[in-house]
Amino acid sequence: MTTQVTTVETDAARQYVTEARRIVVKVGSSSLTTASGGLDADRVDALVDVLAKVRSGGEKEIVLVSSGAIAAGLAPLGLTRRPKDLARQQAAASVGQGLLVARYTASFARYGVRVGQVLLTTDDTSRRAHYRNAYRTLDQLLAMGALPVVNENDTVATDEIRFGDNDRLAALVAHLVRADLLVLLSDVDGLYDGDPSKPGTARIAEVTGPEDIAHVEIGSAGKAGVGTGGMVTKVEAARIAAAAGIPVVLTSASRAADALAGRDTGTYFHRTGRRSADRLLWLAHASTPQGSLTLDDGAVRAVVEGKKSLLAAGVAAVEGDFVAGDPVELRDTGGRAVARGLVNFDAKEIPRMTGRSTHELARELGPEYAREVVHRDDLVVLA
Numbered sequence: 429m430t431t432q433v434t435t436v437e438t439d440a441a442r443q444y445v446t447e448a449r450r451i452v453v454k455v456g457s458s459s460l461t462t463a464s465g466g467l468d469a470d471r472v473d474a475l476v477d478v479l480a481k482v483r484s485g486g487e488k489e490i491v492l493v494s495s496g497a498i499a500a501g502l503a504p505l506g507l508t509r510r511p512k513d514l515a516r517q518q519a520a521a522s523v524g525q526g527l528l529v530a531r532y533t534a535s536f537a538r539y540g541v542r543v544g545q546v547l548l549t550t551d552d553t554s555r556r557a558h559y560r561n562a563y564r565t566l567d568q569l570l571a572m573g574a575l576p577v578v579n580e581n582d583t584v585a586t587d588e589i590r591f592g593d594n595d596r597l598a599a600l601v602a603h604l605v606r607a608d609l610l611v612l613l614s615d616v617d618g619l620y621d622g623d624p625s626k627p628g629t630a631r632i633a634e635v636t637g638p639e640d641i642a643h644v645e646i647g648s649a650g651k652a653g654v655g656t657g658g659m660v661t662k663v664e665a666a667r668i669a670a671a672a673g674i675p676v677v678l679t680s681a682s683r684a685a686d687a688l689a690g691r692d693t694g695t696y697f698h699r700t701g702r703r704s705a706d707r708l709l710w711l712a713h714a715s716t717p718q719g720s721l722t723l724d725d726g727a728v729r730a731v732v733e734g735k736k737s738l739l740a741a742g743v744a745a746v747e748g749d750f751v752a753g754d755p756v757e758l759r760d761t762g763g764r765a766v767a768r769g770l771v772n773f774d775a776k777e778i779p780r781m782t783g784r785s786t787h788e789l790a791r792e793l794g795p796e797y798a799r800e801v802v803h804r805d806d807l808v809v810l811a
Contacts, residue, residue: 441634441698444675446690448609450570453479453688454493454598454665456614459681460528461496466503467527471681473535475613478684479575480539489570491605493578493598494532500524525579532577544569547581548597559604559710566605595665596713603672603709610669610676611687612662617680618694619644619663634696638667668713671701708808711768715755719748719775720765721801728760731767732809737800738769740781740789750775758802769807772799 455475462468483490498510498517501524511517525547533543546565569576578601580594595612602610621644622629635641646659666676677687679694686693723731727742738758750756751774758767773781781789781797790798 442690450489452491452602452607453611457495457499458615461499476535495594497521497525500527542574544574593661595661599665599668612678613681666697673703712808717757718750718754720757737804738802743782769802
């Protein structure tokens with residue numbers, strides 16, 4: 429059974445929605461396109477009508493994370509369904525991204541709102557300098573009164589540097605821009621305690637923590653077959669955002685106005701944690717390790733329990749072909765991933781460093797080798 433939420437808690441939650449100043453809204457491909465894969469201008473305009481009204485008073489800021497580039501490019505390229513191979517997905521994204529942004533630009537222009545396109549890859553957001561640049565760009569667009577439209581850069585992203593789905597991207601963008609609220613819009617009006625197409629199932633109005641939905645069997649596929657996300661990715665995105673101190677409303681695009689007005693629609697995910705260091709959230713949820721370092725037992729304790737940097741003396745083995753600055757997994761001797769971090773050395777450099785103290789490395793290899801292998805500021809412990 430789901431946890432019972434009192435009326436007072438419900439009212440407070442919905443009031444928080446109405447008081448949110450900076451809001452990230454994510455919309456899925458199925459909510460923007462026709463059955464044949466092209467953009468549905470009426471659906472786009474309907475969403476824009478809602479978002480423009482919300483920000484019309486000048487007190488609220490909207491960041492729109494929009495899927496639909498690949499879906500929009502299908503029909504123009506003569507494709508009937510989303511291709512499975514990466515090359516054709518990239519080709520469809522190349523055609524569709526221009527169509528998508530042009531449609532948003534024209535639709536928001538009806539309200540005198542300028543649109544700014546921001547395309548991201550995980551590489552843009554897990555590295556320190558790139559992360560700062562992404563934040564500054566989005567923050568400046570909002571400060572200048574523009575509405576950022578964010579998407580993954582599908583035209584160049586490979587399997588190794590992809591977010592995987594725009595639900596997760598939206599959760600991370602919400603954290604990046606220090607949003608007060610994340611709204612996930614799809615073709616389903618909330619999370620249900622079973623298959624919503626079957627009788628007897630009920631909408632889950634609020635989720636106060638993971639235990640509330642531990643019993644729920646969550647489906648993985650959307651209806652239209654044009655996107656990559658399903659309810660699984662939306663619940664995971666909600667978990668990421670809520671754990672980072674950002675409440676989430678999950679509902680259908682057709683009920684966006686009700687959701688943003690704080691009415692009882694969809695599923696409201698309460699905050700379950702506080703905001704953490706920005707880049708560490710990206711490192712934990714958006715990076716793809718390019719290799720791994722096996723730590724001895726003492727180093728595992730120092731990293732996991734002591735929150736210390738990883739020194740060469742604690743490294744027992746190296747796997748992968750990474751370069752300095754890449755994300756790597758830190759594993760215990762049993763092969764279990766205990767942390768993830770940005771490494772300070774190339775993979776080929778580390779074998780001659782393992783098990784040796786910083787003083788010894790500085791004396792024999794030079795002072796540049798006296799650094800941490802992974803600094804604690806670039807390291808996140810995995811649950």
